[in-house]
Amino acid sequence: MHDDHHDHEPAGKRDHDAPLTDYQRMEIAVRELLIEKGVVTADEIRRTVEAMDARSPAIGARVVAHAWTDPAFKARLLANGTAACEELGVEMGPTKLVVVENTADTHNMIVCTLCSCYPRMLLGLPPDWYKGRAYRARAVREPRRVLKEFGFNIPDNFNLRVHDSTAEMRYMVLPARPAGTDGWSEERLAAIVTRDCMIGVAVPKVQ
Amino acid sequence: MSARFKTGDRVFVRQAEPIGHVRTPYYIRGKTGSIERLCGEFPNPEELAFGRSGLPRLPMYRVRFLQTEIWPDYRGRASDSVDVEIYEHWLESSKQG
Numbered sequence: 419m420h421d422d423h424h425d426h427e428p429a430g431k432r433d434h435d436a437p438l439t440d441y442q443r444m445e446i447a448v449r450e451l452l453i454e455k456g457v458v459t460a461d462e463i464r465r466t467v468e469a470m471d472a473r474s475p476a477i478g479a480r481v482v483a484h485a486w487t488d489p490a491f492k493a494r495l496l497a498n499g500t501a502a503c504e505e506l507g508v509e510m511g512p513t514k515l516v517v518v519e520n521t522a523d524t525h526n527m528i529v530c531t532l533c534s535c536y537p538r539m540l541l542g543l544p545p546d547w548y549k550g551r552a553y554r555a556r557a558v559r560e561p562r563r564v565l566k567e568f569g570f571n572i573p574d575n576f577n578l579r580v581h582d583s584t585a586e587m588r589y590m591v592l593p594a595r596p597a598g599t600d601g602w603s604e605e606r607l608a609a610i611v612t613r614d615c616m617i618g619v620a621v622p623k624v625q
Numbered sequence: 626m627s628a629r630f631k632t633g634d635r636v637f638v639r640q641a642e643p644i645g646h647v648r649t650p651y652y653i654r655g656k657t658g659s660i661e662r663l664c665g666e667f668p669n670p671e672e673l674a675f676g677r678s679g680l681p682r683l684p685m686y687r688v689r690f691l692q693t694e695i696w697p698d699y700r701g702r703a704s705d706s707v708d709v710e711i712y713e714h715w716l717e718s719s720k721q722g
Contacts, residue, residue, distance in 0.1 A: 561705070585710035586665070586667050
């Protein structure tokens with residue numbers, strides 16, 4: 419588009435059109451104070467943000483694929499999610515993980531109605547819809563309709579278990595291994611395990 | 626502090642509205658469910674929020690509620706459920722059902 423008639427605006431002005439929210443101001447103030455008082459350094463904060471951004475659902479998918487191919491590992495994962503993930507070299511920090519298993523007659527889905535608790539060590543940052551009020555309110559009120567809107571028609575004869583992460587635990591869904599994947603390598607299996615499958619608003623599909 | 630409830634026990638969530646940082650969602654207060662598991666013992670978040678120690682630690686449970694118990698007009702299977710993490714001081718023993 420060629421529209422050279424309006425006045426030139428300073429570079430970047432339109433890219434930063436939203437004023438800071440109160441929470442953003444507060445975060446900046448607290449961060450600057452912590453640095454000023456030597457509690458943390460700017461580089462430590464940067465490194466933590468960088469590490470957080472580097473986590474992705476590929477970590478969770480690797481755990482799921484391993485559980486699908488190693489029944490003993492799957493049993494350990496269901497008994498103690500944190501310890502089993504650490505076995506695979508996943509850095510879990512203080513996260514207490516509960517893994518819930520989808521079976522032939524039970525489907526699980528995860529929500530945090532109070533805020534946005536999420537298994538970040540395995541899935542990275544949560545999607546915006548997971549933090550939104552609509553999903554948080556409706557996931558516990560009319561979960562079957564929510565799943566339908568995500569394009570997943572849960573069979574009528576399935577039990578639907580919703581897990582509300584209200585306190586200390588974090589949850590991850592272990593999807594059921596789909597038919598038609600016999601003999602697949604863990605890498606190939608991991609590729610069909612998406613973020614939404616591990617939140618429980620979708621199931622893995624074989625292309 | 627030893628845990629007062631065990632897996633399978635029927636429990637009732639106190640109907641209370643204290644001010645402050647409370648991790649028991651409103652939709653579950655006054656409802657009856659059963660203990661799914663004891664998650665461990667943790668500092669009380671209602672105290673931690675005020676910069677206090679939160680000690681002694683409180684047993685914290687996952688409690689399973691039937692959707693039809695929470696929402697009388699729930700549309701779905703009768704066995705559909707919601708699991709919620711609840712600290713012990715919010716739970717009372719339930720004799721019913």
